[in-house]
Amino acid sequence: xxxxxxxxxxxxxxxxxxxxxxxxxxxxxxxxxxxxxxxxxxxxxxxxxxxxxxxxxxxxxxxxxxxxxxxxxxxxxxxxxxxxxxxxxxxxxxxxxxxxxxxxxxxxxxxxxxxxxxxxxxxxxxxxxxxxxxxxxxxxxxxxxxxxxxxxxxxxxxxxxxxxxxxxx
Ligand SMILES: Cc1cc2nc3c(=O)[nH]c(=O)nc-3n(C[C@H](O)[C@H](O)[C@H](O)COP(=O)(O)O)c2cc1C
Numbered sequence: 184x185x186x187x188x189x190x191x192x193x194x195x196x197x198x199x200x201x202x203x204x205x206x207x208x209x210x211x212x213x214x215x216x217x218x219x220x221x222x223x224x225x226x227x228x229x230x231x232x233x234x235x236x237x238x239x240x241x242x243x244x245x246x247x248x249x250x251x252x253x254x255x256x257x258x259x260x261x262x263x264x265x266x267x268x269x270x271x272x273x274x275x276x277x278x279x280x281x282x283x284x285x286x287x288x289x290x291x292x293x294x295x296x297x298x299x300x301x302x303x304x305x306x307x308x309x310x311x312x313x314x315x316x317x318x319x320x321x322x323x324x325x326x327x328x329x330x331x332x333x334x335x336x337x338x339x340x341x342x343x344x345x346x347x348x349x350x351x352x
């Protein structure tokens with residue numbers, strides 16, 4: 184497969200080790216533009232993004248998430264949050280689509296990232312709300328831990344013929 188976007192999709196892997204180099208403001212803007220280019224039901228765009236580069240806040244987020252300890256080393260975290268009052272039915276899907284766009288843009292920018300799930304864990308949602316001052320009507324869906332990669336992983340497809348059904352189940 185030679186297409187550049189297809190290669191980017193296969194190259195997206197969870198990267199949990201980063202160098203100390205900060206992520207540039209232009210890259211952060213590009214990541215957010217990619218996220219907000221995602222499809223959303225009725226184009227309601229029920230998303231908000233909290234960009235965190237402050238070391239103390241990053242450490243507090245690392246403390247707040249049981250499987251997010253790589254944030255202690257990460258120079259950047261973006262919390263993807265949803266507003267269910269904008270889209271009660273589809274905010275999770277819409278914000279997930281935005282998240283995947285963001286992860287793919289990270290690959291294209293030679294950054295490394297990992298999705299850290301928050302919602303529907305009440306505990307994680309509450310802890311993140313507290314650290315970031317997120318209002319009660321907004322739900323943190325995940326934290327994206329990011330930086331310049333200090334580990335490499337092989338591109339792969341995970342293609343599984345058994346999960347494919349043609350014309351009927
Ligand atoms: C909803 C969701 C929640 C996740 N939560 C975590 C997490 O808390 N900590 C973590 O290290 N990885 C987390 N991951 C990353 C997965 O572990 C990872 O995507 C999976 O092992 C496949 O590896 P790959 O991303 O390299 O393809 C999460 C991924 C998703 C989609």
